Amino acid sequence: KAGVTQTPRYLIKTRGQQVTLSCSPISGHRSVSWYQQTPGQGLQFLFEYFSETQRNKGNFPGRFSGRQFSNSRSEMNVSTLELGDSALYLCASSPGDGWSEAFFGQGTRLTVV
Amino acid sequence: DAKTTQPTSMDCAEGRAANLPCNHSTISGNEYVYWYRQIHSQGPQYIIHGLKNNETNEMASLIITEDRKSSTLILPHATLRDTAVYYCIAKNNNAGNMLTFGGGTRLMVKP
Numbered sequence: 479k480a481g482v483t484q485t486p487r488y489l490i491k492t493r494g495q496q497v498t499l500s501c502s503p504i505s506g507h508r509s510v511s512w513y514q515q516t517p518g519q520g521l522q523f524l525f526e527y528f529s530e531t532q533r534n535k536g537n538f539p540g541r542f543s544g545r546q547f548s549n550s551r552s553e554m555n556v557s558t559l560e561l562g563d564s565a566l567y568l569c570a571s572s573p574g575d576g577w578s579e580a581f582f583g584q585g586t587r588l589t590v591v
Numbered sequence: 592d593a594k595t596t597q598p599t600s601m602d603c604a605e606g607r608a609a610n611l612p613c614n615h616s617t618i619s620g621n622e623y624v625y626w627y628r629q630i631h632s633q634g635p636q637y638i639i640h641g642l643k644n645n646e647t648n649e650m651a652s653l654i655i656t657e658d659r660k661s662s663t664l665i666l667p668h669a670t671l672r673d674t675a676v677y678y679c680i681a682k683n684n685n686a687g688n689m690l691t692f693g694g695g696t697r698l699m700v701k702p
Contacts, residue, residue, distance in 0.1 A: 482634075509687070509688045511688050511689065511690070513690075513692075520692060520693070520694060520695075521629075521635070521678075521690075521692035522692070523689050523690065523691065523692075526687050526688055526689055528687065528688075533687045533688075534686070534687045534688075534689040536689075568634050568635070570634075570635075570688070570690075572688045575684075578688075579625075579637035579640070580627075580635075580637060580688055580690060581637070582633075582634025582635045582636070583634050584633060584634055585633075585634055
């Protein structure tokens, strides 16, 4: 069974640009969550999508957005990039209900210069 | 979700049991205790979870106190590959799959 796939693995962007990150969950999983990890703030929840609907949202500005497609694949977008957006972005996949464990991808490391 | 408190770091000798404590004194009755770990530069990995009974799987054991205010994750025979940051999370399973990570415990297993 293939794991959670995040693309790209590494990305360098310039301040002010926008970026789109992709996450393919484990086959059959309907829930996808996104997290940001920085040395200063640790692992922080961004948002969760379930069956194409945003189910939970963390405390991030509106520049951070996401969506989920009918095949459960998800994308997150960050507009008007700031230096502080440099981080490891992690995607987690779950079957759907809240009882199950989350499976994390390897992450996308975004560097904003 | 209830806040959890963990020691910042711990050391353990290879082959010995690693006991990682977690305090969750404000946990509510419908919140489960979950443990994840993150090995350097990888995504977090699920270890175990429980509500009030002790749990065991192939990776670890979870001991939850009777008042549910604290718990201990036990790795029975730690190896060098168990060196990681371990996160204890209190999670309401009726509120989706959002995980609130704290600072975790950095476990160093030494030869």
